[in-house]
Amino acid sequence: MSLGPAQAELPPPRRPGRQRSLAAQAAVLDATCRLMEHTCLRGVTTEAIAQLSGVSKATIYKWWPNKAQVALDAFLASMDRDVPTPDTGSALADFTAQLKSVVGFYTGPGGRAFCQFIAEGQSDPAFLALFRERFLQSRRQEARGMWRRGVARGEIRAGLDSEIVLDLIYGPVIFRLLAGHGPLDDREAEAIVATVFSGIR
Amino acid sequence: MSLGPAQAELPPPRRPGRQRSLAAQAAVLDATCRLMEHTCLRGVTTEAIAQLSGVSKATIYKWWPNKAQVALDAFLASMDRDVPTPDTGSALADFTAQLKSVVGFYTGPGGRAFCQFIAEGQSDPAFLALFRERFLQSRRQEARGMWRRGVARGEIRAGLDSEIVLDLIYGPVIFRLLAGHGPLDDREAEAIVATVFSGIR
Amino acid sequence: MSLGPAQAELPPPRRPGRQRSLAAQAAVLDATCRLMEHTCLRGVTTEAIAQLSGVSKATIYKWWPNKAQVALDAFLASMDRDVPTPDTGSALADFTAQLKSVVGFYTGPGGRAFCQFIAEGQSDPAFLALFRERFLQSRRQEARGMWRRGVARGEIRAGLDSEIVLDLIYGPVIFRLLAGHGPLDDREAEAIVATVFSGIR
């Protein structure tokens, strides 16, 4: 469980002693982001974060349990520019537009980071759970909204398991992102959503 | 590129000098398999492989460039028991049966290994490429056969991009396997194939 | 050039950060001494020093470039009990007494260490230079004092090359020590000095 500074809810009765440096926290996240653009998570060392940010290793370890969670906080912080959930009145259009923007996001540095977190999670189940909670679930929540509107409007067959269909839409993108066995662009996004909506029969 | 023993194509005129020990090779692969059942790939050390197999580290490094490729060879060797591609006369039945068997495979140790390779690939692009070549492509090839038969029989709409549809079928399974955000069993496999065949409209 | 701790000249303004552990340094030197008593320098592994001293290999390599310099520091540290230069009023008596004590020293563990350093120096010229600077020169300096007093008192012919005569006195001891082709005891020490003083004509 991250103790990252972003989660701190300020209790007015300040404790004595030197206050925690917000500048240090920001510097760490910023440095981590910059390092992640050039190497994978394994290639980012805590030492390098410390050096680039000017924050000591001890301070980093005081506030985060390991570099993966630093990177996750950095990733989430750099994503506050919320990808808005489209609401065009058509579920097909909504999902198409959203998958395109998702593909756009994953094609950039965000996608590289995403892969690193999935990779890290394969040797650290606790981190994987955290990643699900703090990233995947909120994304999924938004998609569920689009789904419900589609069902309500009668555009989507009732009785379907939304979780499966959502994985049907996002799964192929993430599979290609991680395995790199096929292209990933707007055309593919459109084809995925169109196929899911029409079936292959 | 792996120089793993599995690739050796035997030229009858044997070279002089001591022959490569098949026992050592087998011991390494076996030891690696056993270790992979208890830890993740990162947790498997070359030292442990050497110790458990009785093969020296130097010999391991002579034939494999790193432990990931040892593990990949071990994985592939332990998979020669070919998962037979079903051919029931119905594409829906074929894909359902096959996805069930795939889910069965991924639910066991094979799935854990698969995740480790995907994870390793995120920090080693060359390894990822190797994994695609030596594992994903052959699997994909089999699926393409089922696809073609379905198209030929008219069960599947013509004009579809088979690659996308195959990812539509396997992507969700792999996404869930890696992210662990949903269940993975026969019921889900059936629902995925059924939904892909019928569409959600 | 050794960065060994023995050379630290303490500047009162301590540097920031954790201070270097004097206990670790002492443990390394002590462990090295103990190991050197049972094997030759080649037989002393960095790993063994680390294990016996409880100091990690990384720390050892941080402060010493190789095990030879660790051993040299250990040797010099264990020799601070300065062998006093005799001053009896007679050069013959001085040299005889001193060579006897030198022979006594070289007959014990110190002599074994000395041989190891000479041996190591044959494949590492930089180390040999260091050994000359840090051990031989100070010894030689003391001998030169005895020499000068003898010359001043008229006991020693003027016009002689002191360096050659000093090697005439110490060379045979070191030759026998290294090659082991003859005995090395008080009797031999006396005979050497006596012969050098009288000549063989």
Next chain:
Amino acid sequence: MSLGPAQAELPPPRRPGRQRSLAAQAAVLDATCRLMEHTCLRGVTTEAIAQLSGVSKATIYKWWPNKAQVALDAFLASMDRDVPTPDTGSALADFTAQLKSVVGFYTGPGGRAFCQFIAEGQSDPAFLALFRERFLQSRRQEARGMWRRGVARGEIRAGLDSEIVLDLIYGPVIFRLLAGHGPLDDREAEAIVATVFSGIR
């Protein structure tokens, strides 16, 4: 104990099977000599000798117990050009001439090899003993001849321990050679012998 080929006395009745390759033996010694001119004994690997000579490692290990003895054989073989013991009718002249030629020898590649053997001997007492037997003793024997002639002619005081005096003459040279703390040339050789003959009183 060396089983080196230099000791082989050929029995005319050839044994069945492939005959032992004299060419291989020579190639090994030659290669070793050439390698010793560029690196120290530690830097010469058995592998390099095998490669340069075209003789396999197994063959080398069959005839010599280790590379040090290979090098010793190579050294002795390259020294058959016997340094003749001078016999001028004067012990002083004899020793001076001989020490000059010794210094000349030790200043070249032979001296480097000598140092390597002494060094090796410090971690391998058996090798040191072998080196004494096969090299030092024969040299010493020749010097003893010069000594005896000098004593017989009355040029050298009777009652002296010849072993000590010989070490008095050769020790300084070898000390300087190994420790490198002073020059080593004809002038020094003359001074050494002259001082030993006259004494310093």
Next chain:
DNA sequence: GAATAAACGAGACGGTACGTCTCGTCTTATG
């Protein structure tokens, strides 16, 4: 304005795996 308390930088440290190297032995095919 002192005393106290926490956060921070610098960086030393133990631990552990890495991949490389050399040694000396062993195995196989060839001459």
Next chain:
DNA sequence: CATAAGACGAGACGTACCGTCTCGTTTATTC
């Protein structure tokens, strides 16, 4: 059956990163 080619086990090497620790310094709150 001696040899070359070369695979092999053993084990030390020196490097790298991890996460912990110990300092002395800085910044705030409390007495």
